[in-house]
Amino acid sequence: MAMTNKGMDKIETALLAAHKRRPSVELPPGWQAGLMTEVRTRRRCSTPRGQAMQEAFARLLLRFAGVGAAAAAALLLAAGLATPDLEAHAARLVLDNPAAAQALEAILWS
Amino acid sequence: MAESDNTHREPNDEAVIANVLAGRTDDFETLVERYKQTVAAIVRGKVPHDEAPEVAHEVFIRVFESLGNYSPVKPFEHWLARLAVRTCYDFWRKRYRQREMPEAALSEEQRAWLEGYAASLREGGHAPAEQRFEAWELLDWALGRLAPADRLVVTLVHLEERSVAEAADLLGWSKAKVRVRAYRARKRLREVIEGELT
Numbered sequence: 001m002a003m004t005n006k007g008m009d010k011i012e013t014a015l016l017a018a019h020k021r022r023p024s025v026e027l028p029p030g031w032q033a034g035l036m037t038e039v040r041t042r043r044r045c046s047t048p049r050g051q052a053m054q055e056a057f058a059r060l061l062l063r064f065a066g067v068g069a070a071a072a073a074a075l076l077l078a079a080g081l082a083t084p085d086l087e088a089h090a091a092r093l094v095l096d097n098p099a100a101a102q103a104l105e106a107i108l109w110s
Numbered sequence: 111m112a113e114s115d116n117t118h119r120e121p122n123d124e125a126v127i128a129n130v131l132a133g134r135t136d137d138f139e140t141l142v143e144r145y146k147q148t149v150a151a152i153v154r155g156k157v158p159h160d161e162a163p164e165v166a167h168e169v170f171i172r173v174f175e176s177l178g179n180y181s182p183v184k185p186f187e188h189w190l191a192r193l194a195v196r197t198c199y200d201f202w203r204k205r206y207r208q209r210e211m212p213e214a215a216l217s218e219e220q221r222a223w224l225e226g227y228a229a230s231l232r233e234g235g236h237a238p239a240e241q242r243f244e245a246w247e248l249l250d251w252a253l254g255r256l257a258p259a260d261r262l263v264v265t266l267v268h269l270e271e272r273s274v275a276e277a278a279d280l281l282g283w284s285k286a287k288v289r290v291r292a293y294r295a296r297k298r299l300r301e302v303i304e305g306e307l308t
Contacts, residue, residue, distance in 0.1 A: 003228055011224075015252075018245030021246065024151075025153060025154045027150055032146065035167050036136075036138070036139050036142070040135055042171070
């Protein structure tokens with residue numbers, strides 16, 4: 001049998017009263033000491049030395065950014081120069097094996 | 111004899127906070143000592159009882175980490191209360207994400223209490239006082255069926271009987287959102303409980 005609205009209101013009131021009767025939260029012995037230990041650990045890992053290290057890293061990054069960009073460009077150039085000329089390579093292949101010329105042409109034009 | 115009690119006067123919250131931010135970490139314990147019972151009272155009833163000390167610990171860690179964001183426009187206790195409520199909300203959001211929400215139905219004892227109470231109401235009587243012991247456990251079971259935001263708003267507005275303005279301030283919501291959400295959450299809570307009686 002379904003509960004009426006009035007009945008549900010009374011159940012709700014009873015649950016509200018029960019909520020107010022919940023036991024208090026007891027913070028156990030050592031709780032505060034444990035908290036402060038963690039706080040001190042976090043402080044050591046953050047300000048001010050930690051912040052100073054973060055700032056120093058950022059400065060280092062900016063200082064070497066230009067050098068890094070030049071190195072990247074040089075590497076790119078070197079890679080380009082080291083790559084064999086594809087057409088010269090294909091020509092060598094044909095001279096070594098003339099019969100392969102038609103197959104090679106088909107591959108190149110495919 | 112002239113009184114010179116200035117040196118013995120406790121520093122106010124802003125002074126303690128300034129010291130902590132200047133690097134005097136140990137001064138943070140002054141805030142912990144002052145407000146640990148306040149935080150314990152806030153988390154009471156919002157998270158499982160046996161996990162409340164751990165949540166209170168998390169509240170103070172968040173306070174420490176975000177102390178630089180505190181502005182003395184409003185009292186520190188007010189800022190702390192908002193952080194505490196937010197921490198409780200995040201507790202349940204994490205549980206939901208990790209699928210740690212209990213799927214079990216009501217225990218036999220809880221069902222017996224609810225059915226007994228409902229039957230006594232139909233007959234025009236009252237539930238015996240000793241049956242109230244399991245009532246808040248039953249309430250927790252029903253609250254567990256709500257989304258974290260609904261759980262929190264119904265706790266603040268209906269169980270703790272805070273005003274909409276106060277709840278909105280604690281949650282960082284608009285008043286309109288609190289009204290709508292609280293209404294729907296309460297309706298859902300009643301449906302969950304009524305579902306066990308049909």
